Amino acid sequence: MANDEASFALTLMTTRQTILPKRLFAPGPSVAQVNDMFRAAAAAPDHGGVMPWRFVLVPGDKRAALAGVFAQALIERDAAATPEQVSQAREKAFRSPFVALAIARLGPCEPDVEPLERMVSVGAALQNFLLAAHSMGFGSSLTSGQAMRSKVLRSLFRLTEGEQAVCCINVGTADRRKPARLRPDVAAFVSSL
Ligand SMILES: Cc1cc2nc3c(=O)[nH]c(=O)nc-3n(C[C@H](O)[C@H](O)[C@H](O)COP(=O)(O)O)c2cc1C
DSSP: OOHHHHHHHHHHHHHOOBOOGGGEESSOOOHHHHHHHHHHHTTSOOGGGOOOEEEEEOOGGGHHHHHHHHHHHHHHHOTTOOHHHHHHHHHGGGOSSEEEEEEEEOSOOSSOOOHHHHHHHHHHHHHHHHHHHHHTTOEEEEEOOGGGGOHHHHHHTTOOTTEEEEEEEEEEEESSOOOOOOOOOGGGTOOOO
């Protein structure tokens, strides 16, 4: 890799930042751009080649179904949730032009790769996706919350026994840039034997 390409990649990685869905607007990525983001995801290290991830797109005409899941999951874990809280939960499903659910495949697999290692792969796939979106000028974020573990979500996305919903991936055009977040010093997390 040439020096200027390495420098571009480093800048890309160090300038990515979370842009939450409420700040992501149209235009969203095209079908071809989304395909490239998933190609980047598929370039993640994957011990044993077990593909421990899958992604489910949530297009505009399915956002109401996702909203229903967010509302139902809230009511199930908090029967005292107010109508306003339920409506806020529903509203979250309609933000961001692009939404997909990231799912980790952690059940038995061949070859038998530790679930911990498979989660590392899922994280790497997600990061590659976010970096690809960032390289195209889009804002992006990952959002999770307790709904990820709910039965209603598992049912809507037809999760099988070994699968776990990790988070939503949101991509769109950011209304404005945030100030850069202070990153930890390398010395704070690297030592030598
Ligand atoms: C699996 C996963 C789920 C996340 N879910 C949320 C979320 O529900 N809400 C949120 O504000 N941020 C969520 N985040 C984003 C982190 O909060 C964010 O990365 C962190 O605040 C650092 O910001 P940065 O990405 O700009 O460095 C999630 C991150 C990961 C890895």
